[in-house]
Amino acid sequence: MDNQEVSVDIEAQIVNNDDDQTLPFSIFKKANRSVTLKFENVVYTVKVKEAKGWPWQTKDKTEERTILKGLTGIVKPGEILAMLGPSGSGKTSLLTALGGRVSEGKGKLTGTISYNNKPLSKGVKRTTGFVTQDDALYPYLTVTETLVYTALLRLPNSIKRKEKIKQAEAVVTQLGLDRCKDTIIGGPFLRGVSGGERKRVSIGQEILINPSLLFLDEPTSGLDSTTAQRIVSILWELARGGRTVVTTIHQPSSRLFYMFDKLLLLSDGNPVYFGLGSHAMDYFASVGYSPSVERINPSDFLLDIANGVGSDESQRPEALKAALVEVYKTNLLDNVINEVKGHEDLCNLPIGSPCGETKNFGDWSTTWWQQFSVLLKRGLTQRRHDSFSGLKICQILIVSILCGLLWWQTSISRLQDQIGLLFFMSSFWGFFPLFQQIFTFPQERKMLEKERSSGMYRLSAYFMSRVVGDLPMELILPFLFLAITYWMAGLNPKFENFLLTLLVLLVHVLVSGGLGLALGALVMDQKSATTLGSVIMLAFLLAGGYYVRHVPVFISWIRYVSIGYYTYKLLILGQYTESEWYPCGENGKLKCYVGDFEGIKHIGFGSGLVPALALAAMLVGYRFVAYLALMRIGKSKSG
Structure with missing residues (x-):
């Protein structure tokens, strides 16, 4: 499919937001500042305890397991990076690391992760949205209450209380949540909003602060194709406002696949592809890996080869995975490193360059009493x-x-x-x-x-x-x-x-x-x-x-x-x-x-x-x- 046709198709799928200009706040307005996210040679190692094999064994065996194996990449403002891979490939671990949420004592993280060529600061972190897969929400709060309380806590004192509430209400409207705004969130044993509505509430909590960076873990998990399409369309529009969006995704439809600007394909913690999503199929064809059928969902094919399943059934999965990693190092890694290194020169330009300006934020958006x-x-x-x-x-x-x-x-x-x-x-x-x-x-x-x-x-x-x-x-x-x-x-x-x-x-x-x-x-x-x-x-x-x-x-x-x-x-x-x-x-x-x-x-x-x-x-x-x-x-x- 031609890239221009894809772009036109995507724009047609998104609701025209001209009317948003009449609202006190629009989630689709431009980000306050742009942030370029770079990660170089990221390695994440954890210690895993093995269960006792026999009752007379007195000690648990502890082994060191490498979850991420030297990942490098860059995501610029206005881009959506989708991290694709089988379960256990390290997608969530990388997303957590990039979002600065690796818990102390859980593992050893090495490599360099920078935000406009600087380490993660409190100011950047408070303008970063992070949507978890499990949608951690209070079950007895309504949709409106959830977003209003979030606005009162996360928006700075430079915005008056009434304006904060108006912004929360505007998010409810623009995310299409008006129908359920007075419905409680609910839980496993408590009837509430639907799965898609829960996910939009979670995204709404993060975009209230007009984030420069937005991380999402499996935002379409468990949703039907139409609801998933609506979620990704929202992300696409947010990215076009100058935000840097990074998301993990398990098995997107072909319609969703072409909405992602960049793609990182992982296999057992190793990168096997990093680049434009629209070029992924051509790349694998050029190195000798093509789907066995003409019309196939690209994500299905990519997940198959990341799992070690190719057209040659005689090839062992481990051998195919190792071959893909070597092919990546030979054909793509240098280009990725050059893109990351080349962006450093741009960031040395004066304020107003594409890297933007990192603003100094106070420790907290609101006072202790508030x-x-x-x-x-x-x-x-x-x-x-x-x-x-x-x-x-x-x-x-x-x-x-x-x-x-x-x-x-x-x-x-x-x-x-x-x-x-x-x-x-x-x-x-x-x-x-x-x-x-x-x-x-x-x-x-x-x-x-x-x-x-x-x-x-x-x-x-x-x-x-x-x-x-x-x-x-x-x-x-x-x-x-x-x-x-x-x-x-x-x-x-x-x-x-x-x-x-x-x-x-x-x-x-x-x-x-x-x-x-x-x-x-x-x-x-x-x-x-x-x-x-x-x-x-x-x-x-x-x-x-x-x-x-x-x-x-x-x-x-x-x-x-x-x-x-x-x-x-x-x-x-x-x-x-x-x-x-x-x-x-x-x-x-x-x-x-x-x-x-x-x-x-x-x-x-x-x-x-x-x-x-x-x-x-x-x-x-x-x-x-x-x-x-x-x-x-x-x-x-x-x-």
Whole structure:
């Protein structure tokens, strides 16, 4: 097909955007600046652990595997580079490396990746869009809410709040999302927008900032041909606005194939073709590799030879792959290197040259307080279905009424029963908030990685918004429980004793929730975190001073790190005094001191200052540990 005919056909497939000029913002306007992306001899190596072969093997074998094997290329403003290759060929690894998102500790990346002949800076990174394959989005936010919150976080303060919202709404319109703008995103078990609409929302999040660089991982994966065509048409139009677009793609239709300016074909991490997409078939024909049939989708043919499947069935796949790599080195590599090196002279021209000017950006687009406010509102909107869940409220109501009935008007005459209720309160409100909070960060890991990698907000703003956003239900539910159970059970009727018990219980809930946050952030796996949390809380429970009163010395230290132990002691101090009387002896005819009661004596009536300080330290300490654990999320080697 003639290149001019292809270009005309593509332009005919894209909606005329003249009307966009009337909108406050157009996604198809020119990029603020142009960026030339170059990569030279990029090698990426990871260490892979092999599973144990037999039960008596004591150590896992670790081998070093090279994912990318010396890749070189260049993508200029206005071009779309499509990276094509079989599964496992290194497409996503290269895209991640080029986008500056290789996680620390995951592997060793060598070679040179430059942006206008400079390393990746924070300024460039914040004007870079990166669309992941799995579309990490909050399921309970609507399409409009998703884009508006993104605009408020990513667009700079030079743009007023109202204008940011208008830009988000303009993106909704221009991406054809008006029909579903008030529909929630949805998830695996939650009905929401379609796959194509999800993908357009993900792209919309990135193009809101009018990026100079746009990376996309499998943007057409799982979509029908018509939807895929619409997605690639949007990318084509964005590139014509002076952006540099890099995308991985698995098996595009022939119609999509000719929309890509450049093509990089990978086979087992090796390059076998880099150049104009329209010249790929001619190149392979010139070196002796032609399809066995006349009319074939070019991408099908290219994937076949990248997999080692040629017209000569007698040739082994490994031999064909090795031959293709050698042919590439002989026929194309020097041309690619010359193109990369030749572009350096252009970039030495004064400002205004094709390389453009690299603008200095501040560390953050918005202030800490703005980030905190937007993240808090977004978090409350996303979690409104869960935080104010009728099921959760009913659960607490049932437990509180059941406790009130079981301990109905116990009074001090049934001291053993009363302290049993106090211990149950410390146990229940240890486990409940722990398991509510332990899933927080594992569930949001993908979103946190995505947004932190793009420099959307400070980690401290996110963390504080999450902590503050959870406070209402963290404090309302235990208050509801105590307001019902306390008076039904006949605990100390003085109002100051009720307030002291409430204060202790609320602090206990916050400390237990903090432990859940810390465990979740440290482990980042829901099953493992749940198991670890159960073991720790059971250990605290057994050492809490109710079940075992004479704990052996070698294990007695557990009580001094037990949340339940300190809470139980403060609850007792909040109910009784050491010199208070209670009926004892046969038929309760005698009077005994509460301080001498066997179940209380080993706890003691000393000062409550030490347990209060211990809980205060845990309140801060667990959250500090959680924050430190989160600092590793979203970090990359390239900035």
